[in-house]
Amino acid sequence: MKMIVEKIVDETAEVRSFRLVRADGARLEAYEPGAHVDVTAPGGVTRQYSLCGAPGDDRAYTIAVKKEPQSRGGSRALHEAVTVGSELEVGTARNLFALDPAATEHVLFAAGIGITPLLAMAYRLVERSHAFTLHYFVRSPEYAAFADLLAAPPFAHHVRFHYGVARADMPRYIDACMNAASPQAHVYTCGPGPFMDAVVACAVRSRGEEAVHLEHFQAAAPAANASATGDAAFEVAIASSGQVLPVPAGSTIVDVLAGAGIVIDTSCREGICGTCVVPLLGGTPDHRDNCLSKKEKAANDQICLCVSRACSPRLVLDL
Numbered sequence: 001m002k003m004i005v006e007k008i009v010d011e012t013a014e015v016r017s018f019r020l021v022r023a024d025g026a027r028l029e030a031y032e033p034g035a036h037v038d039v040t041a042p043g044g045v046t047r048q049y050s051l052c053g054a055p056g057d058d059r060a061y062t063i064a065v066k067k068e069p070q071s072r073g074g075s076r077a078l079h080e081a082v083t084v085g086s087e088l089e090v091g092t093a094r095n096l097f098a099l100d101p102a103a104t105e106h107v108l109f110a111a112g113i114g115i116t117p118l119l120a121m122a123y124r125l126v127e128r129s130h131a132f133t134l135h136y137f138v139r140s141p142e143y144a145a146f147a148d149l150l151a152a153p154p155f156a157h158h159v160r161f162h163y164g165v166a167r168a169d170m171p172r173y174i175d176a177c178m179n180a181a182s183p184q185a186h187v188y189t190c191g192p193g194p195f196m197d198a199v200v201a202c203a204v205r206s207r208g209e210e211a212v213h214l215e216h217f218q219a220a221a222p223a224a225n226a227s228a229t230g231d232a233a234f235e236v237a238i239a240s241s242g243q244v245l246p247v248p249a250g251s252t253i254v255d256v257l258a259g260a261g262i263v264i265d266t267s268c269r270e271g272i273c274g275t276c277v278v279p280l281l282g283g284t285p286d287h288r289d290n291c292l293s294k295k296e297k298a299a300n301d302q303i304c305l306c307v308s309r310a311c312s313p314r315l316v317l318d319l
Protein backbone atom coordinates (compact mmCIF):
# COMPACT_ATOMS: atom_id res chain seq x y z
CA MET A 1 0.00 0.00 0.00
CA LYS A 2 1.02 3.61 -0.42
CA MET A 3 1.94 5.29 2.85
CA ILE A 4 2.90 8.88 3.62
CA VAL A 5 5.67 9.84 6.02
CA GLU A 6 3.85 11.85 8.68
CA LYS A 7 6.72 12.36 11.11
CA ILE A 8 10.48 11.75 11.28
CA VAL A 9 12.46 11.72 14.52
CA ASP A 10 16.22 11.41 14.92
CA GLU A 11 16.29 8.91 17.77
CA THR A 12 20.11 8.92 17.77
CA ALA A 13 22.79 10.19 15.38
CA GLU A 14 22.39 7.01 13.33
CA VAL A 15 18.80 5.87 13.99
CA ARG A 16 15.83 7.67 12.55
CA SER A 17 12.17 6.75 13.16
CA PHE A 18 9.43 7.22 10.58
CA ARG A 19 5.71 7.40 11.37
CA LEU A 20 3.76 6.27 8.30
CA VAL A 21 0.05 6.71 7.60
CA ARG A 22 -1.97 5.34 4.72
CA ALA A 23 -2.15 7.64 1.72
CA ASP A 24 -5.91 6.98 1.44
CA GLY A 25 -6.45 7.84 5.12
CA ALA A 26 -7.90 4.39 5.90
CA ARG A 27 -7.29 2.53 9.15
CA LEU A 28 -4.60 -0.15 9.27
CA GLU A 29 -5.24 -3.81 9.99
CA ALA A 30 -4.35 -4.89 13.51
CA TYR A 31 -0.99 -6.59 13.95
CA GLU A 32 0.74 -8.44 16.76
CA PRO A 33 3.95 -7.03 18.31
CA GLY A 34 7.07 -8.46 16.71
CA ALA A 35 5.61 -8.00 13.22
CA HIS A 36 7.60 -6.50 10.37
CA VAL A 37 6.76 -4.89 7.05
CA ASP A 38 8.48 -4.58 3.68
CA VAL A 39 9.34 -0.98 2.89
CA THR A 40 10.49 0.04 -0.59
CA ALA A 41 12.85 2.98 -0.34
CA PRO A 42 13.34 5.61 -3.05
CA GLY A 43 15.47 3.86 -5.67
CA GLY A 44 13.46 0.66 -5.41
CA VAL A 45 15.32 -1.27 -2.72
CA THR A 46 12.96 -3.25 -0.45
CA ARG A 47 13.92 -4.08 3.10
CA GLN A 48 12.13 -5.47 6.14
CA TYR A 49 11.65 -3.29 9.20
CA SER A 50 10.04 -4.22 12.51
CA LEU A 51 7.05 -2.19 13.60
CA CYS A 52 8.02 -0.42 16.80
CA GLY A 53 4.98 1.71 17.61
CA ALA A 54 2.12 0.82 19.92
CA PRO A 55 0.43 -2.20 18.25
CA GLY A 56 -3.00 -0.82 19.11
CA ASP A 57 -2.43 2.27 16.94
CA ASP A 58 -4.48 1.60 13.79
CA ARG A 59 -3.63 5.02 12.33
CA ALA A 60 0.09 4.53 11.75
CA TYR A 61 3.03 2.19 11.43
CA THR A 62 6.27 3.31 13.07
CA ILE A 63 9.62 1.94 11.92
CA ALA A 64 13.14 2.86 13.00
CA VAL A 65 16.04 2.63 10.60
CA LYS A 66 19.73 2.56 11.44
CA LYS A 67 21.90 4.10 8.77
CA GLU A 68 24.32 1.35 7.83
CA PRO A 69 27.68 2.49 6.43
CA GLN A 70 27.68 -0.45 3.98
CA SER A 71 24.05 0.18 2.95
CA ARG A 72 23.23 -0.97 -0.59
CA GLY A 73 20.43 1.58 -0.84
CA GLY A 74 17.86 0.65 1.82
CA SER A 75 18.81 2.49 4.99
CA ARG A 76 20.78 5.17 3.18
CA ALA A 77 17.86 6.05 0.91
CA LEU A 78 15.46 6.22 3.83
CA HIS A 79 17.83 8.54 5.70
CA GLU A 80 18.86 10.74 2.80
CA ALA A 81 15.97 10.80 0.33
CA VAL A 82 12.87 10.64 2.52
CA THR A 83 11.27 13.65 4.16
CA VAL A 84 7.92 14.35 5.82
CA GLY A 85 5.31 13.99 3.10
CA SER A 86 7.29 11.43 1.07
CA GLU A 87 5.30 8.48 -0.24
CA LEU A 88 6.58 4.94 0.34
CA GLU A 89 5.40 1.53 -0.78
CA VAL A 90 4.78 -0.59 2.33
CA GLY A 91 3.66 -4.22 2.61
CA THR A 92 1.17 -5.61 5.09
CA ALA A 93 2.45 -6.64 8.50
CA ARG A 94 3.77 -10.19 8.92
CA ASN A 95 4.82 -11.78 12.16
CA LEU A 96 7.49 -14.43 12.68
CA PHE A 97 8.36 -13.26 16.20
CA ALA A 98 5.25 -13.27 18.35
CA LEU A 99 4.82 -13.15 22.11
CA ASP A 100 3.88 -16.58 23.46
CA PRO A 101 0.34 -16.19 24.81
CA ALA A 102 0.85 -19.07 27.26
CA ALA A 103 3.88 -17.50 28.96
CA THR A 104 3.31 -15.95 32.38
CA GLU A 105 6.49 -13.85 32.29
CA HIS A 106 8.63 -12.46 29.48
CA VAL A 107 12.29 -11.39 29.39
CA LEU A 108 13.27 -9.29 26.38
CA PHE A 109 16.92 -8.89 25.34
CA ALA A 110 17.66 -6.15 22.82
CA ALA A 111 20.97 -4.95 21.45
CA GLY A 112 21.31 -1.85 19.29
CA ILE A 113 18.64 -1.49 16.60
CA GLY A 114 17.25 -4.85 17.77
CA ILE A 115 15.22 -2.78 20.21
CA THR A 116 12.52 -2.20 17.57
CA PRO A 117 10.39 -5.38 17.72
CA LEU A 118 10.93 -5.61 21.47
CA LEU A 119 9.63 -2.06 21.94
CA ALA A 120 6.36 -3.09 20.28
CA MET A 121 6.23 -6.09 22.62
CA ALA A 122 6.84 -3.81 25.61
CA TYR A 123 3.87 -1.64 24.59
CA ARG A 124 1.63 -4.71 24.48
CA LEU A 125 2.92 -6.18 27.76
CA VAL A 126 2.43 -2.89 29.58
CA GLU A 127 -1.05 -2.51 28.13
CA ARG A 128 -2.00 -5.99 29.38
CA SER A 129 -0.18 -5.64 32.73
CA HIS A 130 1.93 -8.75 32.03
CA ALA A 131 5.14 -9.43 33.96
CA PHE A 132 8.20 -8.56 31.88
CA THR A 133 11.68 -7.06 31.89
CA LEU A 134 13.38 -5.48 28.90
CA HIS A 135 17.19 -5.62 28.97
CA TYR A 136 18.64 -3.14 26.51
CA PHE A 137 22.34 -3.54 25.67
CA VAL A 138 23.87 -0.60 23.87
CA ARG A 139 27.29 1.03 23.43
CA SER A 140 26.53 4.19 25.39
CA PRO A 141 23.50 6.37 26.21
CA GLU A 142 23.84 8.49 23.05
CA TYR A 143 23.41 5.34 20.92
CA ALA A 144 20.28 4.17 22.73
CA ALA A 145 17.29 4.73 20.45
CA PHE A 146 14.04 5.41 22.34
CA ALA A 147 15.99 5.83 25.58
CA ASP A 148 13.84 8.73 26.82
CA LEU A 149 10.65 6.82 26.10
CA LEU A 150 11.91 3.70 27.85
CA ALA A 151 13.27 5.61 30.83
CA ALA A 152 9.87 7.15 31.57
CA PRO A 153 6.56 5.67 32.77
CA PRO A 154 5.00 3.27 31.96
CA PHE A 155 8.17 1.52 30.75
CA ALA A 156 10.82 2.68 33.23
CA HIS A 157 9.83 0.17 35.88
CA HIS A 158 10.42 -2.72 33.42
CA VAL A 159 13.56 -1.56 31.57
CA ARG A 160 17.22 -2.12 32.45
CA PHE A 161 19.87 -0.36 30.38
CA HIS A 162 23.28 -2.05 30.05
CA TYR A 163 25.86 0.32 28.58
CA GLY A 164 29.23 -0.61 27.10
CA VAL A 165 29.32 -4.27 28.13
CA ALA A 166 32.40 -5.89 26.58
CA ARG A 167 31.72 -8.89 24.37
CA ALA A 168 33.72 -11.16 26.69
CA ASP A 169 31.55 -10.11 29.64
CA MET A 170 28.27 -10.53 27.79
CA PRO A 171 27.50 -14.14 28.84
CA ARG A 172 27.97 -13.24 32.51
CA TYR A 173 25.62 -10.23 32.22
CA ILE A 174 23.04 -12.22 30.32
CA ASP A 175 23.19 -15.05 32.86
CA ALA A 176 22.58 -12.57 35.67
CA CYS A 177 19.58 -11.06 33.83
CA MET A 178 18.18 -14.51 33.10
CA ASN A 179 18.60 -15.64 36.72
CA ALA A 180 16.62 -12.63 37.91
CA ALA A 181 13.56 -13.92 36.05
CA SER A 182 11.51 -16.97 36.91
CA PRO A 183 12.54 -20.29 35.30
CA GLN A 184 9.20 -20.27 33.48
CA ALA A 185 9.78 -16.90 31.81
CA HIS A 186 9.98 -16.93 28.02
CA VAL A 187 12.97 -15.20 26.42
CA TYR A 188 12.92 -12.99 23.31
CA THR A 189 15.95 -11.50 21.63
CA CYS A 190 16.84 -9.32 18.67
CA GLY A 191 20.20 -7.76 17.84
CA PRO A 192 23.51 -8.65 16.23
CA GLY A 193 24.15 -12.37 15.65
CA PRO A 194 26.82 -12.89 18.35
CA PHE A 195 24.60 -11.17 20.94
CA MET A 196 21.61 -13.34 20.07
CA ASP A 197 23.81 -16.44 20.11
CA ALA A 198 24.87 -15.60 23.67
CA VAL A 199 21.27 -15.01 24.78
CA VAL A 200 20.05 -18.22 23.16
CA ALA A 201 22.87 -20.30 24.66
CA CYS A 202 22.11 -19.01 28.13
CA ALA A 203 18.33 -19.30 27.74
CA VAL A 204 18.43 -22.84 26.37
CA ARG A 205 20.62 -23.90 29.29
CA SER A 206 18.19 -22.54 31.85
CA ARG A 207 14.76 -23.16 30.29
CA GLY A 208 14.83 -25.10 27.00
CA GLU A 209 14.41 -24.19 23.36
CA GLU A 210 10.64 -23.87 23.42
CA ALA A 211 10.90 -20.83 25.67
CA VAL A 212 13.32 -18.97 23.40
CA HIS A 213 12.19 -16.69 20.56
CA LEU A 214 14.40 -14.65 18.25
CA GLU A 215 14.34 -12.42 15.21
CA HIS A 216 17.11 -12.10 12.66
CA PHE A 217 17.69 -8.82 10.85
CA GLN A 218 20.30 -10.31 8.56
CA ALA A 219 20.82 -13.71 7.04
CA ALA A 220 23.31 -15.86 8.90
CA ALA A 221 26.72 -16.15 7.28
CA PRO A 222 26.70 -18.84 4.60
CA ALA A 223 29.02 -21.01 6.68
CA ALA A 224 26.47 -21.07 9.48
CA ASN A 225 23.80 -22.32 7.11
CA ALA A 226 25.97 -24.80 5.29
CA SER A 227 24.82 -28.36 5.34
CA ALA A 228 26.05 -31.80 4.43
CA THR A 229 24.07 -31.70 1.19
CA GLY A 230 26.09 -28.81 -0.21
CA ASP A 231 24.45 -27.54 -3.37
CA ALA A 232 23.50 -30.95 -4.82
CA ALA A 233 20.73 -31.23 -7.41
CA PHE A 234 17.27 -32.54 -6.46
CA GLU A 235 13.69 -32.44 -7.74
CA VAL A 236 10.55 -30.63 -6.69
CA ALA A 237 7.10 -32.02 -7.46
CA ILE A 238 4.02 -29.80 -7.63
CA ALA A 239 1.23 -31.61 -5.75
CA SER A 240 -1.70 -30.07 -7.65
CA SER A 241 -0.39 -30.87 -11.13
CA GLY A 242 2.07 -33.70 -10.61
CA GLN A 243 4.69 -31.69 -12.51
CA VAL A 244 8.26 -32.57 -11.53
CA LEU A 245 11.04 -30.00 -11.95
CA PRO A 246 14.78 -30.54 -11.54
CA VAL A 247 16.59 -28.07 -9.27
CA PRO A 248 20.21 -28.04 -10.44
CA ALA A 249 23.13 -27.21 -8.18
CA GLY A 250 23.42 -23.44 -7.97
CA SER A 251 19.72 -22.75 -8.67
CA THR A 252 17.11 -21.90 -6.08
CA ILE A 253 13.66 -23.47 -5.90
CA VAL A 254 11.97 -20.09 -6.47
CA ASP A 255 13.97 -19.51 -9.64
CA VAL A 256 13.21 -22.99 -10.97
CA LEU A 257 9.50 -22.50 -10.25
CA ALA A 258 9.55 -19.07 -11.92
CA GLY A 259 11.15 -20.64 -14.97
CA ALA A 260 8.17 -23.01 -15.13
CA GLY A 261 5.70 -20.14 -14.84
CA ILE A 262 4.95 -20.67 -11.13
CA VAL A 263 5.55 -17.33 -9.43
CA ILE A 264 6.20 -17.39 -5.70
CA ASP A 265 6.06 -14.09 -3.80
CA THR A 266 9.48 -13.14 -2.45
CA SER A 267 10.92 -10.18 -0.65
CA CYS A 268 14.31 -10.58 1.04
CA ARG A 269 15.48 -13.65 -0.93
CA GLU A 270 17.81 -14.31 2.00
CA GLY A 271 15.65 -16.58 4.13
CA ILE A 272 14.75 -13.99 6.74
CA CYS A 273 11.35 -12.49 5.91
CA GLY A 274 9.19 -15.61 5.48
CA THR A 275 7.38 -14.37 2.36
CA CYS A 276 8.25 -17.43 0.26
CA VAL A 277 7.41 -20.13 2.83
CA VAL A 278 5.00 -22.76 1.46
CA PRO A 279 3.58 -26.01 2.87
CA LEU A 280 5.55 -29.18 2.20
CA LEU A 281 3.82 -32.53 1.67
CA GLY A 282 6.76 -34.87 1.16
CA GLY A 283 10.52 -35.24 1.19
CA THR A 284 13.09 -33.99 3.67
CA PRO A 285 14.05 -30.34 3.39
CA ASP A 286 17.48 -28.94 4.09
CA HIS A 287 16.35 -25.83 5.97
CA ARG A 288 18.77 -22.96 5.34
CA ASP A 289 16.57 -20.06 6.42
CA ASN A 290 16.51 -17.87 9.50
CA CYS A 291 12.76 -17.35 9.57
CA LEU A 292 11.27 -20.70 10.59
CA SER A 293 11.67 -21.65 14.24
CA LYS A 294 13.52 -24.79 15.28
CA LYS A 295 10.17 -26.41 16.06
CA GLU A 296 8.80 -25.50 12.63
CA LYS A 297 11.92 -26.81 10.95
CA ALA A 298 11.73 -30.07 12.88
CA ALA A 299 8.12 -30.58 11.72
CA ASN A 300 9.33 -30.56 8.10
CA ASP A 301 5.89 -29.50 6.85
CA GLN A 302 6.91 -26.15 5.34
CA ILE A 303 9.89 -24.81 3.45
CA CYS A 304 11.42 -21.45 2.64
CA LEU A 305 11.83 -21.61 -1.12
CA CYS A 306 14.36 -18.83 -1.66
CA VAL A 307 17.26 -20.48 0.17
CA SER A 308 16.38 -23.98 1.37
CA ARG A 309 17.22 -27.16 -0.53
CA ALA A 310 16.63 -30.89 -0.07
CA CYS A 311 18.19 -33.74 1.87
CA SER A 312 16.02 -36.24 -0.05
CA PRO A 313 16.00 -36.71 -3.85
CA ARG A 314 12.56 -35.07 -4.16
CA LEU A 315 10.39 -32.54 -2.31
CA VAL A 316 6.62 -32.41 -2.80
CA LEU A 317 5.33 -28.84 -2.57
CA ASP A 318 1.71 -28.08 -1.67
CA LEU A 319 1.23 -25.82 -4.68
Ligand code: FES
Pocket: 265, 266, 267, 268, 269, 270, 271, 272, 273, 274, 275, 276, 277, 289, 291, 304, 305, 306, 307
Ligand atom coordinates in the same frame (compact mmCIF):
# COMPACT_ATOMS: atom_id res chain seq x y z
S1 FES B 1 11.89 -14.22 0.25
FE1 FES B 1 12.28 -13.74 2.32
S2 FES B 1 12.44 -15.71 3.23
FE2 FES B 1 12.30 -16.16 1.12
